[in-house]
Amino acid sequence: MMDKNEHRICGYSSLLISLMVNSPKLLALRENGVMARYWHFNPFELLFQFTFNLIFCALLFNINLRKGKGLSSYRERRRYYSYVTFNFLAFCVLLITSTVLHRLFFPSLQLPRLIFPGALFRLSFSAILTAIIIKIILLMRNSRSMTAENQQLKNAYLASELQLLKEQMNPHFLFNSLSSLSAVVSENPKQAQKYIRDMSAVFRYALVGSHTDLVPLADELTMLRSFAKLISMRLEDAFELTINIADIYLPVKIPHLSLQPLLENAVKHNAATTERPLQVAIEAKDNQLIFSNSLWEIPTPEASNGMGLANLNERFRIMMHQEIEISRSDTYFIVKLPLKQ
Incomplete structure (x- = not known):
């Protein structure tokens, strides 16, 4: 017809x-x-x-x-x-x-x-x-x-590319979490059981949402707080997390597991101590989620392939049609994530 x-x-x-x-x-x-x-x-x-x-x-x-x-x-x-x-x-x-x-x-x-x-x-x-x-x-x-x-071919290509990025991210997340668990077990065996329980909650969120591309910011922040507890068990007073997000931004959608790799990178690439704690701040303004962390460079940094940030940027490019913004000063490392209203 x-x-x-x-x-x-x-x-x-x-x-x-x-x-x-x-x-x-x-x-x-x-x-x-x-x-x-x-x-x-x-x-x-x-x-x-x-x-x-x-x-x-x-x-x-x-x-x-x-x-x-x-x-x-x-x-x-x-x-x-x-x-x-x-x-x-x-x-x-x-x-x-x-x-x-x-x-x-x-x-x-x-x-x-x-x-x-x-x-x-x-x-x-x-x-x-x-x-x-x-x-x-x-x-x-x-x-x-x-x-x-x-358009169908483009959507199919983007879907397959996104799935590949997710498959790359999950082993990366698992490897880093198990590495942290090993450190907690060796440093504080009594905290290991609690660490495993909190880590299970984080993995449950990661697995349940693995079939969802975009999730509310509120869910991501809930997961991030759980993940921050795992880091606090290891770093204790050498880690501080501040979240300042207005309620209007909580329903806004962002790619699943966007904040976890940023916090993971901040811990991995900084030498945090009680005198020089790793300070992480998250705020939202002008339709952007701003993640910043203090810089305390490691004297002999580990080799990095940049998979975390590259993966995150690619997922934002596919799902949000925008790329993340990365900037660095002498004292802070800042990543700005576009928010989808």
Whole structure:
């Protein structure tokens, strides 16, 4: 079936074509004109020709543009010979019908021999204009179809790319968490059981939300507080977390597990002590979530492949259509995450 826009185009086109091919008849209204010498103006005859022309165009549009039905089925199956043949037969049938009805309804015309040539001219000209418009509509359909297919391919590619990023992130998260657990066990065995319980809560959130691309900021902050408890067990007074988020931002969506890798990186790349604690602050303003941490550089830093931030930036690019902003000063490392209202 044709959509609303195509129906509208076909309707207006049929009306315009019918007016164009029948408007010369109006010249017969001038008594001294050339047309008046050969053709007596008859408003009922003009109405008949206009109406038949309108039906003719509408039928051609209908049988050629109905998807999977009518003559369009031959075109869609690339049976062009049959398609052209049946269009020609339809034209001939309508031409003969027009001539017969014209003679039947208006038997007292001055020049009956001009009925067939007149109908042939009007319907031929109408068929040519109709064919041009049909071709334009088919080109528009193909363009929409190609655009839709390209969008589907793009969505499929982004979905697979996003899934790959998630698969990269989970082992990375697991490795770092187990490394932290090893440190807690060696430094404070009594805290190990509590650490495992809190770590299970964090992993539960990570696994339950693994099939969700965007989550409310409130859920991410809840998980981050649990993750911060794990860090506090290890660093004790050498770690401080401050969250200053207005309630209006809590329902805002962000990619799942966006904050955890930032906090993870801050712990990994800083030498926090009681005298120089790792201070992490999170605030929201101007549709951005601002994550900042103090810088206490490690004398002999571990080698890093940058997977965490690169992964996070790529997920924001895919899901939010924006990239994260990273800046650094002598005392602070700052990451700004775009928020989706």
